[in-house]
Amino acid sequence: MSTKQGDSGSDRQQRIEAYLTSRIPGADGLHMINIERPTVGWSHEIWLFDAVWSESGREVGRPFCVRLDPGNTLLRHMSSLETQFRVLKCLENTAVPAPEAYWYESDLAIIGKPFIVMDRVPGACPNPWGSDGRRYYQEASGRGVLPGSFTQALADLHNLDWRAAGLDFLGVPGPGKDFALGEVAKWKELMSLAGVVHEPILEDLICWLEENAPTTDRLSLIHGAYRTGNLLIHDDRVSAVLDWETQCIGDPMYDVAYMLSDLNREGTDLLSNLVPRDEFFRQYERETGLEIDEEKCRYYNMLYCMRSVAFWVSASGLYADGSSGDLRLARTAWSIPVVLDRAARELGY
């Protein structure tokens, strides 16, 4: 869903235009056209537009995406725009499809919020939770090209030489159970930042996760939310992996578990509403040389239950404390019992 820009953002628009003019040498009379303000997503204010200007007497145009941190974002304690910018810079010239990031600015004087300016990659991001989106992915699955591209992009992510790409700044887990235990600790911390949470099923789940943490044999760059809806698609291929907010260095089965999760599909057996399970297993294992460990994936799916609770606690807290007026966040208070119900079933009750 997107809305055309109205008057309310005109000041910000002028500031973005001024900023781009200062950044692009010789850009005379730069102005923004075809402005869209997507309203999907939970975290950032996004501006998509074409910038046009005159350069040596001829008109030049270039598509941009500006992502602003409104200061009350979900996951705001875990992933800054600066981190996202650094990740995108590291991914340039790698096999992982990602937007090219041009500039990051933390100076609030420029347009009022920290922001990233990046390339507007061609493609669409159909919402997998709507009937139109589900139909889109169903039809794309039938054509047979996108499922392979989707799996390949995940394999490319996991095959990336993340040290060579400079991504070790994300933090490198130690051997053994360090990655899994670190993730549990990270999401516990997010919840504690949102306030004190007394949920006995959650407590049971966390204790179980700490007691059953698997060891990690191979470390990869992990996206952390790899599914349809977080990818741009162009001509039946993944043109960019988006939403670099939960990335980390860790166990590739963490992403695979997310792929396998039935949380990420609706009314279909297709993984992420798109990929036939057998095809995914065959291609992913062939391209990565990894064997999918379903027992580990079960563990990480339990971790996703914990993560979802943390996510919804944080989200509903933003509405409850007045940081956000978005009623979608208020609604998430009732998502917490749904996830706890699921967690209890996974734990056997």
Place this chain on the structure above:
Amino acid sequence: MATHRDRAVVTPPAELLARMSVTMKTAIAPNTTGTAKPQAYMAAVVLEKLAKQLELAPAHAAQQASDAESLIADLTRLTASLSLPDGTTAAVSGVSAACNAVSICTLVQALYADRTLLGDDLFAALLSRVRVALRADINRRMEFSA
């Protein structure tokens, strides 16, 4: 036939919220435009859930009290004449004194922390009994959340 005068002067809050939800969904949201439109529909959903939660609250509170009594009785029976680790002893006492989310969280933590000392059988017996109470509680919450 009921007349206007026969009705309660004050509409019960749950019923009022439910009616507001319908008004929001059928009269306000369809006539709203732009980014306010999905927010209006979401407001209808939130009001509907609040109404259901409020409507069920008295029955849920009664069931919760009954479940708490059973849990305390069973924990007392299961641990009677046993020498338990200090942490678990304190946590069971805490539940007996005030059976709520805080004390049950503490008990769950204590059980896992003392698992080795408790032994697998007693650990499983105590945790299973707690989980029965947790399942009943989440079933109730699912009645207004799902």
